[in-house]
Amino acid sequence: MSEYLDRYGRAKSVCHRLPPRLKLLLSLAAITIGMLIPPAHWPAHGSLLCVLFAALSLARIPFRFVARRLAGFLLVVLMFGITVPLSQGFRGGWEMMAGIVFRGIESFLAGLWLVNVIPFDQLLSTLRHSGAPAILLAILAFMYRFVFVLWDELDKMRTARRARSFDRGGAIFRWRNAAQMIGMLLIRALGRSERVYGAMCARGWDGKLRTLDE
Amino acid sequence: MHIPDGYLSPDVCAATGAVAAVAVGVSIYKLRDVLADRVVPLTGMMAAMIFAGQMVNFQLVVVPVSGHLIGGVLAGLILGPWAGCLAIAMVLVVQRFLFSDGGLFTLGANILHMAVIGSIGGYAVASVVRRFFRNPRVGTIVGAVVASWVTVVAASALFCLEFRLSHSPEDFKFGNLFALMVAIHSLIGVGEALITGAVVGYVLAQRPDLILTNAAEPRRGLISGVGRVTAAGTVLALCVGAFLAPFASQLPDGLDAVAEKHGFSELGRSAWSLFGDYNNLLPTGNWQSLSVSLAGVLGTLSVFLLAMGFGRAVSLGSRAVEAGRE
Numbered sequence: 001m002s003e004y005l006d007r008y009g010r011a012k013s014v015c016h017r018l019p020p021r022l023k024l025l026l027s028l029a030a031i032t033i034g035m036l037i038p039p040a041h042w043p044a045h046g047s048l049l050c051v052l053f054a055a056l057s058l059a060r061i062p063f064r065f066v067a068r069r070l071a072g073f074l075l076v077v078l079m080f081g082i083t084v085p086l087s088q089g090f091r092g093g094w095e096m097m098a099g100i101v102f103r104g105i106e107s108f109l110a111g112l113w114l115v116n117v118i119p120f121d122q123l124l125s126t127l128r129h130s131g132a133p134a135i136l137l138a139i140l141a142f143m144y145r146f147v148f149v150l151w152d153e154l155d156k157m158r159t160a161r162r163a164r165s166f167d168r169g170g171a172i173f174r175w176r177n178a179a180q181m182i183g184m185l186l187i188r189a190l191g192r193s194e195r196v197y198g199a200m201c202a203r204g205w206d207g208k209l210r211t212l213d214e
Numbered sequence: 215m216h217i218p219d220g221y222l223s224p225d226v227c228a229a230t231g232a233v234a235a236v237a238v239g240v241s242i243y244k245l246r247d248v249l250a251d252r253v254v255p256l257t258g259m260m261a262a263m264i265f266a267g268q269m270v271n272f273q274l275v276v277v278p279v280s281g282h283l284i285g286g287v288l289a290g291l292i293l294g295p296w297a298g299c300l301a302i303a304m305v306l307v308v309q310r311f312l313f314s315d316g317g318l319f320t321l322g323a324n325i326l327h328m329a330v331i332g333s334i335g336g337y338a339v340a341s342v343v344r345r346f347f348r349n350p351r352v353g354t355i356v357g358a359v360v361a362s363w364v365t366v367v368a369a370s371a372l373f374c375l376e377f378r379l380s381h382s383p384e385d386f387k388f389g390n391l392f393a394l395m396v397a398i399h400s401l402i403g404v405g406e407a408l409i410t411g412a413v414v415g416y417v418l419a420q421r422p423d424l425i426l427t428n429a430a431e432p433r434r435g436l437i438s439g440v441g442r443v444t445a446a447g448t449v450l451a452l453c454v455g456a457f458l459a460p461f462a463s464q465l466p467d468g469l470d471a472v473a474e475k476h477g478f479s480e481l482g483r484s485a486w487s488l489f490g491d492y493n494n495l496l497p498t499g500n501w502q503s504l505s506v507s508l509a510g511v512l513g514t515l516s517v518f519l520l521a522m523g524f525g526r527a528v529s530l531g532s533r534a535v536e537a538g539r540e
Contacts, residue, residue, distance in 0.1 A: 103220025142258030179412030193259035
């Protein structure tokens, strides 16, 4: 899963050297501008897309990575967007859908640029310095820390299941199996959270997150 | 499932964002008393677990597409509504920043649909349904199944309302969109209901204490009786609206009919007194129907908040009585 996340966040480029808060603001600005351009102004949307692609290549994010992520995103957004012309008739519907898809792509690329020029922990500390609520950031940091652990746990469970069932069985069997896997993951995660909480208390946890950059 | 940027207009984004921010704020406030320094590890781990659990694919039988868990009701049942809401909200934030799933401006709407309706509303629906069963295990499973389906459909109904508010009312066929979205989401809801039911059933078989103690202890349950019924009623009202809208679309304006039905059946009197003169809100020709429905939404929310405050006052009173007895 690691390739999906902030894969190029720690690479080096002009964009990575910008101050963290400026990166956040730039990405927000790009999304806001995309929202403000009226749907039918295609040249404006096109030039915003050019700027975004230029920013992505300045950050030295490989085009294949962008294209693969964009393809996955487009699949979802088109499936979602097709409901508009289907329900609104094909005359005005297509234009409405095109506007939606363009804005979606702009927002997606701006987000992709942001996570790939700034590592997640730095993003969190930038947000903290900008005044976001500390408890939410602590939860996010905790979640980011343990989501990879749980993914590994899930992988182990999948391997064990494959070793036993050879991925055979009917639809009902598979569904029940998958649901049991989630249930098992849930039980293990809650148990782990108890243990981690105990360990955190033993190290003086008082509900406040402290980081090295303070 | 996640709404990308561009679907909703800025004002609708702002409104849904405000509601979502209030819901998250209330959740944090509620949790401070109950969980204190446990909030971070418990909610964070639950959020990570839901996030990881969404990687488990459920193969559909007929079409070569696979679905996955959404998790709002599951989180609500395990952690209680407030922590569940917080956990799902955090899942959505991480999905937005790391996966670019859903939009930045529509994040509020997504939190409203999946975390607030899913977790708080789902918890409310489940605990109302649970009362009809003697056996707590059967009641919990049936409640989880019903709540999952209802919350998915209610969220899609709410999305249609927001989409309608975002676009100009002329040459916009609201009924068609509603019928299509609700038809799709009632199928998705069946999937979510089956997954949640199976997971809850498994957890009940392995570690019943994780779910049942939550139901038995009113303090961890956290939503009082009145608030619970109100939340369930709001979610059900959206659901009922979802089914009425396609039929109501035969009328000149489907949404007005629904808003009126909401107004009369669910909002009660206070909505009329608070936003009694609908047209005063946005008094321009084309905006009339918009302001009616906006008033409907605002009315629903204000009644919801009032009921929550009322429920809190009642539960504080009863707690004081209990303390006095001890």
